[in-house]
Amino acid sequence: MSLYWQDWGGQRSAFTQNTATTAVAFVWERDITRPDLATGESLVRVFQALADEWYNATAHFSNVQRMTRHPAYQAIIRLGRPAVPGILYELEVRPHFWFTALEAITGQNPVPLESDVMEARAAWLAWGRQHGYLR
């Protein structure tokens, strides 16, 4: 594994090249502790706990609005741009309705009109590669 740093919006994040996971080129390993995280845990751990909580709590729901208003999903949106690589990783390996969070955080929507759900997923993953979040 090779460690490197990247700066997103003034927040430095550390990444490691993950040779064991080919789906995504890098995995977010640790992050500087954000002052709003009372637990003091790394942002990666906070994100992963929220992502697991959201998936397990909502993957059996039938309405996307009901899924995305879940407190864990809203908390992930509040993490902001440092959560983007984690979201894209989740979207790659454990597809779920992450599009609302990605659009809310980035202010962008790369999904072409007349796309189905897997085309939307592909568009966001391509966006992630284009913007250096994925390789």
Next chain:
Amino acid sequence: MDDSAWLLDHFPKLVITGYRVTSPSSLYYNCVAWAVHDDRQWWQPGRVLTNWYWPPGIARDESVATYVAALATAGYTPCADTSLVPDIEKIAVLGDAHGEFTHVARQLANGWWASKLGIRQDIEHASLSALEGTDYGTVVVIMQRPRIP
């Protein structure tokens, strides 16, 4: 946690009453679609994605009443109970304490029920009440239509 562990964690009565998994997970369709034998569309108010479908003229809220109206466009009408009747296909609409739709299951010809669990798998289950609880609330409306051969 693998999918079977998750299933039993959320719906523990399934292991007692009996169930089997009948499909892989899919984001293409949900329980509403599966109730009407559609495995290509996600029935959802709005049309953000091309595989999302919502019947024209139906309200776009999440109430049980709205989902009942949507299912009526597929030929279902409210009925009294879940008794198994030859040549009649019944569905059970579940909702939470706030009157919000949560799930719909379709009765099979053998008396079991078919459910698509969100983006997770389809299952067939012996008991309808095994899905009732914290996640899906309770059965609030039963509907029926002639069974399509």
